[in-house]
Amino acid sequence: MYPPNFEYYAPTTLDEAIGLLDQHQGEAKVLAGGQSLIGMMKLRLAQPAALVDINRIPDLSYVREDASALAIGALTRTAELGRSDVIRARYAILADAGREIADPTVRNWGTVGGNLSHGDPGNDLPACMLALNAEYVAQGPKGRRTIPARKFYQDSFVTALGPSEVLVEARVPRAGPGSGSAYSKMERKVGDYATAAVGVRLAVAKSGAIEGAGIGLTNVGPTAIYAAAASDFLNGKTGSAADLEKAGELAASASAPVADNRGPVEFKRDMVRVWTRRTVAHAIARAKGGA
Amino acid sequence: MEIAGDFRVASPVGRVYAFFLDPVAFTDCLSDPHQVRAVDADRFEGTVTTGVAFIRGTFRIRGSYTGRTPDRQIRIHLHGEGLGSGVDADLVLAFSESAGSTVLRWTGDVHLSGPIATIGERMVKGTVDQKAAGLFENARKKLEVG
Amino acid sequence: MAIDVEEVTGSTPSTTTRTIHVTVNGVAHRSTIQNRMLLVHYLRERLRLTGTHIGCDTAHCGACTVLVDGTPVKSCNLFAVQVDGRKVDTVEGLEKGGKLHPVQEGFHLEHGLQCGYCTPGMMMASVALLARNPNPTEEEIRRGLSGNLCRCTGYVNIVKAVQHAAKKMQEPAKGGA
Amino acid sequence: MAEAIAGGIGQSIPRKEDARFIRGKGNYVDDVDLPGMLFLDLVRSPYAHAKITAIRKEKALAVPGVLAVITGADLAAAKLAWMPTLMSDTQMVLPTDTVMFQGQEVAGVVGVDRYAAADGVAAVEVDYEPLPVVIDPFKALEPGAPVLRPDKKKTDNHIWHWEVGDKAETEKALKNSAVVITEKLYIPRIHVSSIETCGCVAQVDAMGKLTVWMTTQAPHAIRTVFALVSGLPEQNIRVISPDIGGGFGGKVPVYPGYVIAVVAALTTGKPVKWIEDRTGNLTSDSFARDYHIEAEMGATKDGKLTALRVKTLADHGYTDAAANPSKFPAGLFHIITGSYPFAAAFVEVDAAYTNKPPGGIAYRCSFRVTEAAYTIERLVENMAHRLQIDPAEFRMRNFIRPDAFPFKSVLGWTYDSGNYGGALKKAMEMIGYADLRKEQAEKRKRGELMGIGISSFTEIVGAGPSQTFDILGIKMFDSAEVRIHPTGKVIARLGTKSQGQGHETTYAQILAEELGLPADAINIEEGDTDTAPYGLGTYASRSTPTSGAAAAMAARKIREKAAKIAAHLLEVSPDDIEWKDHKFQVKGVPEKSKTMADVAFAAYTNFPKGMEAGLEATDYYDPPNMTYPFGSYICAVDVDKETGQVKIRRFVAVDDCGVIINPTIVDGQIHGGLTMGFAPAMLEEIPYDADGNNRAGSFLEYLLPTAVETPKWETGKTVTPSPHHPFGAKGVGESATVGAPAAIVNAVLDALEPYGVTNIDIPLSPHKVWKAIHAKDAK
The missing domain is CATH 1.10.150.120 ([2Fe-2S]-binding domain)
Structure with a gap:
């Protein structure tokens, strides 16, 4: 498998990168980790005329928390999510996902920005960002704009990102007191796309009531799915067995899987139900101080 | 892979029927870059550059009208080759007229072969439907304007 | 540190080739290559370091794993131009002074x-x-x-x-x- | 007791061949680099069945760096468009008018490097007219199905029928059995997927001699086939198997790519390299398995097995290119009576053509033995469940008794030796069988699903006795040539070819033991047809039973001559010399002795008058019988009721491969074999859709297990020597692949017993287990 040739640019500033993308009018692709793109180029299913390698642009790889948000730079390698102290302590959903994306070697090179902006329904991080109600910062020829994750994914591999825009940062609302989160991925083996995966973020108030619940689903529809009804349902509930079951059922109804080697539609829906229930329980346990 | 859809257009059935018997007019409704010419009354050929996400390539296409029932039905077979892969589709267009407008109901059976099917299917599946819907929507618009 | 300079003879400057500087197992190399050359082919065919293998072509098998700046990556899923200015370590560099790692x-x-x-x-x-x-x-x-x-x-x-x-x-x- | 010779039989010495591999200095075929070498890449068919109406080369030839495009028409001119298969069917090298499966080679493009060749492949234009596709072998045999091989003057898609056993007797026995169970088992199409794909470098020198470095497990047989197909004189063909990155049966056949590379080298006059990519490997190289089996088993009320009847449909793809001994179209499938003395059995197999790639290779087993072992061990387990007898107890009651060997099976095999109860007993002890059963009962009360499965398999390896075993008429012996240098160092060359089994070490150990020289003084060479004696190659666990035996026999021939030299040196009559404690001793006077090294020096410097100089011998070993390794495996699983996920908690494997040459290497072979038993049981399958698309054309969908999924294997041994092998060994590389799947599936079905499920076809994907649980409510 040998890719066709292409022009290669390694700009050192974002403006330069955006200029190059703009100049190629959709025929250039951003090369970040390249863990999906290069594979498709080797199969010659993707044949971009030019690649704009953004790896030499400084200051795009970071994880930092301020008063309002956790900010993750686009060039942060996905392996870093599982290693970051702040993420492990307060945004466990991302640490969980960071240990499940592809395999450990691929995670060393694959980037958060690539995982989020590719629009692949099988990628793990979009569902987490949907659960977390994150925002993406995109920079293009007209400057910066912010796109809510829940409005970003339009169809399989179709996102709100323009052809000359680069996703530069993901911003996750700062985790408040009593918050807990988790990501569970059912996969056939390491390196597989999920059969079904569920990300949950919530907080448990002093009263014991669930607040701010968000549930995201991976690879059970044309895009990552925000399970709105299930999320809304949980708010104000205590997380009883019946609550969890109901949340699972609502999430299952929100999924729209297709049959493939991983199984038929009804099985995948049921896995959404089961893993939603289990993952919500895990997030609640974490919110209450468990691991 | 089954695809289907329908539309209603304020245009007499004879005109709609004739429109789809003109391969150049009909394929001109593709939103992707294309070049199509009629070979004879039954056959046409050309190229279409199409894709989804990363997958993008030029397909050599051959089409043939495999059935015609005036003002009632057209059957078309489409065959495309590109990216080391094949696409074959059998389209059935069924027409009915009521109160001066025409309802077109289209169904298609699409078969993918080669790397696109083997490796790219998860990327392509949703799109085939969209592309077909887009083509017929463009056709409806053209018929309405014209 | 040895310097190993090589160039494609007769190649003209082109938008689809690039000259890269890479240090492989401690040896500095300067090479002009096609942009599309995968790192694994650069190592195997240009530098004749054939210890790094190709197994699956799709970044699943890891036979092509090398270290780039100390981090393991799958060299069949990386273009050689991406490691311009970086350090690459392969299996051939593990043994040091006749002593196995x-x-x-x-x-x-x-x-x-x-x-x-x-x-x-x-x-x-x-x-x-x-x-x-x-x-x-x-x-x-x-x-x-x-x-x-x-x-x-x-x-x-x-x-x-x-x-x-x-x-x-x-x-x-x-x-x- | 005699002092052991350094590196002799039974010692766990580290492997000699590791020295190059751990330094990245192996020499695999893609590492071969010749001056001026060109590259071949292949155009492949996207269609499973289509007429080719045109192949246009012009655009490809205009691509910079592309030198040639080779099509079926070009080959047809040289009468090379078709080649014979190992089963005397015919197979296309390149098609002249019709493609028969998705991924089939359609044209070859030769370029100055691999990128240029790939550019050329993308530029070749092929016009196809799709034809009706036949994927299901049952439908292939229905009247009116499209006839796939009209070239063979066939009017249907039936290839052959083969049967063995007494049909009437078996019917009668089943009718008279108190209990009869029936099960339909599909053993799906899988792929060996060695991490190194296939490839070659072909070179023709100025003298017209063709040298082909290629990934082959059987270099000599390939040379002969090349000579027969191409018409080149055999002395002008040299096949070299360099280091091979795993074979498992997949590197036995001749694939079109090899032939096209040779043609390309002949036409361009330059060396040509062809290296298959993984998708080519998964979509066009020989498959394994693909057997649709229906089996019936009878037993008496008190649990004595009576009869076995098996009807099978084999899906062979578009040609029968199975790698089997010629007389056995279904391989050694009739070992299916396994470890049990059935009084009656009947097996029949029908083979069908479909629009799939050809093959029928072994996936790390001896010609369809896994299919047989899986069937018998699945049905025995089901019978035990039906009779409500503990499956271990049920087997103990029915095993062929240790004193019954040599044992003639009702289907005609003579088992050399065995102690089946001993192996099962040991496995039960290791895993703590009684405690596990207790735990299972408690869990079941709580509604948890835990299962325990057993497989007590018998293998048949070491092909083969030449009166019954041949490939294309070439008898299945194997060979060793041993030469001792004056300083007591040894070069030995053998007809087999290691692909990771460790031959350079184990053969040296055999020779060390037989020659009384340390293993590190013995170099082993294989795989070069210009230097090694003729042999049939390495597959079907035949290396130790055949070439290993040949090495021992050659060493013994050397000892005969050496004894005379020793007598000469010790100034006694040869009759007074005995080989004892790895030395030539004067009988009764052990202090008067000569070592083999002493004798070796004398063989060149001081040998008796009238004797030829030198110390060497060659042996072509024709085994008197097959060897019959066996084992008992026990697997314990937990099943997640809600998701269908299976967790293998324990897996104990007790193997008996006769005398062990290197315990560490044997354990390594068993670990690997178990993993290749686990993989098809739980993960691997090549499914096809109705259009004939291969749905597992990369490692994204063809699921090789990683270290995370793979269970932590626990191994144990019993030793029952083969009575007919020169030093009692049997072969071990494949036992675990053969034995493991049934143990795993039996364990999962045991866990699902409350749901009354008697079969789930492998691989046991979560969705299938989930479906089985949800299809029936718990009793």
């Missing part, structure tokens, strides 16, 4: 290889794993090497090989060296 020794003594084809990638992943986690549990070893496929060994002895190396690498520290 403890990971090499572990694979040999614990029968951690059979056909030997996945072995270079498996060893490079092991070296990186131990650099990050000098005393891994069996679970950590199995997870840490899960980007590398072996068809022969069933992994039992690969785990033992890494454990052997971990122990060996901790010995001098204990001795206060």
Whole structure:
């Protein structure tokens, strides 16, 4: 498998990168980790005329928390999510996902920005960002704009990102007191796309009531799915067995899987139900101080 | 892979029927870059550059009208080759007229072969439907304007 | 440090070629290559470092694993132009001064290889794993090497090989060296 | 007791071949680099069945760096468009008018490097007219199905029918059995997927001699086939198997790519390299398995097995290119009576053509033995469940008794030796069988699903006795040539070819033991047809039973001559010399002795008058019988009721491969074999859709297990020597692949017993287990 040739640019500033993308009018692709793109180029299913390698642009790889948000730079390698102290302590959903994306070697090179902006329904991080109600910062020829994750994914591999825009940062609302989160991925083996995966973020108030619940689903529809009804349902509930079951059922109804080697539609829906229930329980346990 | 859809257009059935018997007019409704010419009354050929996400390539296409029932039905077979892969589709267009407008109901059976099917299917599946819907929507618009 | 300069003769400056500077196993190289040349082909065919293998073409098997600036990556899923200015380490650089790396020794003594084809990638992943986690549990070893496929060994002895190396690498520290 | 010779039989010495592999200095075929070498890449068919109406080369030839495009028409001119298969069917090298499966080679493009060749492949234009596709072998045999091989003057898609056993007797026995169970088992199409794909470098020198470095497990047989197909004189063909990155049966056949590379080298006059990519490997190289089996088993009320009847449909793809001994179209499938003395059995197999790639290779087993072992061990387990007898107890009652060997099976095999109860007993002890059963009962009360499964398999390896075993008429012996240098160092060359089994070490150990020289003084060479004696190659666990035996026999021939030299040196009559404690001793006077090294020096410097100089011998070993390794495996699983996920908690494997040459290497072979038993049981399958698309054309969908999924294997041994092998060994590389799947599936079905499920076809993907649980409510 040998890719066709292409022009290669390694700009050192974002403006330069955006200029190059703009100049190629959709025929250039951003090369970040390249863990999906290069594979498709080797199969010659993707044949971009030019690649704009953004790896030499400084200051795009970071994880930092301020008063309002956790900010993750686009060039942060996905392996870093599982290693970051702040993420492990307060945004466990991302640490969980960071240990499940592809395999450990691929995670060393694959980037958060690539995982989020590719629009692949099988990628793990979009569902987490949907659960977390994150925002993406995109920079293009007209400057910066912010796109809510829940409005970003339009169809399989179709996102709100323009052809000359680069996703530069993901911003996750700062985790408040009593918050807990988790990501569970059912996969056939390491390196597989999920059969079904569920990300949950919530907080448990002093009263014991669930607040701010968000549930995201991976690879059970044309895009990552925000399970709105299930999320809304949980708010104000205590997380009883019946609550969890109901949340699972609502999430299952929100999924729209297709049959493939991983199984038929009804099985995948049921896995959404089961893993939603289990993952919500895990997030609640974490919110209450468990691991 | 089954695809289907329908539309209603304020245009007499004879005109709609004739429109789809003109391969150049009909394929001109593709939103992707294309070049199509009629070979004879039954056959046409050309190229279409199409894709989804990363997958993008030029397909050599051959089409043939495999059935015609005036003002009632057209059957078309489409065959495309590109990216080391094949696409074959059998389209059935069924027409009915009521109160001066025409309802077109289209169904298609699409078969993918080669790397696109083997490796790219998860990327392509949703799109085939969209592309077909887009083509017929463009056709409806053209018929309405014209 | 030796300097190994090579160029494509007769090549004209082009938008689809590029001259890169890469340090491989401590040796600096300057090479003009097509942009599309995968790192694994650069190592194998241009530098004739054929210890790095190709197994799956789709970044699943890890036979092509090398270290870029100390981090394991799948060199069949990376263009050589991407490592311009970086350091690359391959299996050929593990043995130093005629002395096997403890990971090499572990694979040999614990029968951690059979056909030997996945072995270079498996060893490079092991070296990186131990650099990050000098005393891994069996679970950590199995997870840490899960980007590398072996068809022969069933992994039992690969785990033992890494454990052997971990122990060996901790010995001098204990001795206060 | 005699002192052991350094590196002799039974010692766990580290492997000699590791020295190059751990340094990245192996020499695999893609590492071969010749001056001026060109590269071949292949155009492949996207269609499973289509007429080719045109192949246009012009655009490809205009691509910079592309030198040639080779099509079926070009080959047809040289009468090379078709080649014979190992089963005397015919197979296309390149098609002249019709493609028969998705991924089939359609044209070859030769370029100055691999990128240029790939550019050329993308530029070749092929016009296809799709034809009706036949994927299901049952439908292939229905009247009116499209006839796939009209070239063979066939009017249907039936290839052959083969049967063995007494049909009437078996019917009668089943009718008279108190209990009869029936099960339909599909053993799906899988792929060996060695991490190194296939490839070659072909070179023709100025003298017209063709040298082909290629990934082959059987270099000599390939040379002969090349000579027969191409018409080149055999002395002008040299096949070299360099280091091989795993074979498992997949590197036995001749694939079109090899032939096209040779043609390309002949036409361009330059060396040509062809290296298959993984998708080519998964979509066009020989498959394994693909057997649709229906089996019936009878037993008496008190649990004595009576009869076995098996009807099978084999899906062979578009040609029968199975790698089997010629007389056995279904391989050794009739070992299916397994470890049990059935009084009656009948097996029949029908083979069908479909629009899939050809093959029928072994996936790390001896010609369809896994299919047989899986069937018998699945049904025995089901019978035990039906009779409500503990499956271990049930087997103990029915095993062929240790004193019954040599045992003639009702289907005609003579088992050399065995102690089946001993192996099962040991496995039960290791895993703590009684305690596990207790735990299972408690869990079941709580509604948890835990299962325990057993497989007590018998293998048949070491092909083969030449009166019954041949490939294309070439008898299945194997060979060793041993030469001792004056300083007591040894070069030995053998007709087999290691692909990771460790031959350079184990053969040296055999020779060390037989020659009384340390293993590190013995170099082993294989795989070069210009230097090694003729042999049939390495597959079907035949290396130790055949070439290993040949090495021992050659060593013994050397000892005969050496004894005379020793007598000469010790100034006694040869009759007074005995080989004892790895030395030539004067009978009754052990202090008067000569070592083999002493004798070796004398063989060149001081040998008796009238004797030829030198110390060497060659042996072509024709085994008197097959060997019959066996084992008992026990697997314990937990099943997640809600998700269908299976967790293998324990897996104990007790193997008996006769005398063990190197315990560490044997354990390594068993670990690997178990993993290749686990993989098809739980993960691997090549499914096809109705259009004939291969749905597992990369490692994204063809699921090789990583270290995370692979269970932590626990191994144990019993030793029952083969009575007819020179030093009692049997072969071990494949036992675990053969034995493991049934143990795993039996364990999962045991866990699902409350749901009354008697079969789930492998691989046991979560969705299938989930479906089985949800299809029936718990009793």
